[in-house]
Amino acid sequence: MEVTDPKLRRCLTGLRLPRRVEGVWRRGKYIVFALDRGFLVFHLRMTGQLVLGEEPAEGARAVFRLEGWVLSFLDRRRLATAEYMEALDLELGPEPLGDLSWLPAALRQSRRPIKLWLLDQRKIAGIGNIYVAEILFAAGIDPRRPANSLRPEEVQRLVRAIPTILKRALEHRGTTFSDYRDAAGAPGEFQELLQVYQRAGEPCPRCGASVQRIELGGRGTYFCSRCQK
Ligand SMILES: [Zn+2]
The missing domain is CATH 3.20.190.10 (MutM-like, N-terminal)
Structure with a gap:
């Protein structure tokens, strides 16, 4: 070393x-x-x-x-x-690619905006700012909605969107804006497939309305106000 x-x-x-x-x-x-x-x-x-x-x-x-x-x-x-x-102590919530049957009950416990809840690594581990934007777009959920306001069918869309987006990103070896490289030194390709992240002002790929950018919890937040309710 x-x-x-x-x-x-x-x-x-x-x-x-x-x-x-x-x-x-x-x-x-x-x-x-x-x-x-x-x-x-x-x-x-x-x-x-x-x-x-x-x-x-x-x-x-x-x-x-x-x-x-x-x-x-x-x-x-x-x-x-x-x-x-010496001992592994990371204080992390469950993995997003495992069983998510615990998620509906956990969301009912919180009034925090759903986006910030999903970014909280102690609640669910491994989702970052890029993927949370894409997950909420895929699920058609407004990032500002309180977690406990989601209806059962919206929670089910979220439960489906989380592994779908993360697996698609993994298949494309992640997202490279500048520095990210995989273990072999190659950039990822998922940035080509981003629907809303860093696309403020561009047409929503689903409805054509302009993608919005707001600040939520100090993080850039991208969404389509027509598709995400
Ligand atoms: Zn839209």
Whole structure:
């Protein structure tokens, strides 16, 4: 392991090498490397990249040498995180690609705007600002609606839209506006398929009305006020 970013060095204290990687998985928006002792946890945020190659990538903040491979951690804006944890403690809600039968009852407990509820990683893990816009468009739900105001048929549309949008994005290897790259270093393609996100003023692909942009909870929020009620 070579850590060039001092900010990162602090988060990785306690990580003693060499370590054996026993498993790698995603939990919410985190990428977790289970080691023979403890966990190495990455969150890529806006501009982070984890790239596997034969040589260290140029400009890497940290480089992890595996047997036969080099894992480079890059991040132009230094917002991504890498952290060593003795015990895995991420405080996350259930996964969005698993069983969602718990969702209707959970939504009835909250008056928060449905968009902000879905972004709350402690409620449901792994949905970010891009995908929440596309999910609510697919479900035809106004992002400002209180979670507990959704009718049963609207909740069912949401339950269908969440895995549909996320799986479609995964098939297209994610959304790349600038820095996002998959593990092989290639950009995603889902940005070509976005219906409302960052399309303010453009015609709604379903009805032709102009896509709106508002701020909700400090985040840019895109929707069609004709299709999303
Ligand atoms: Zn529309």
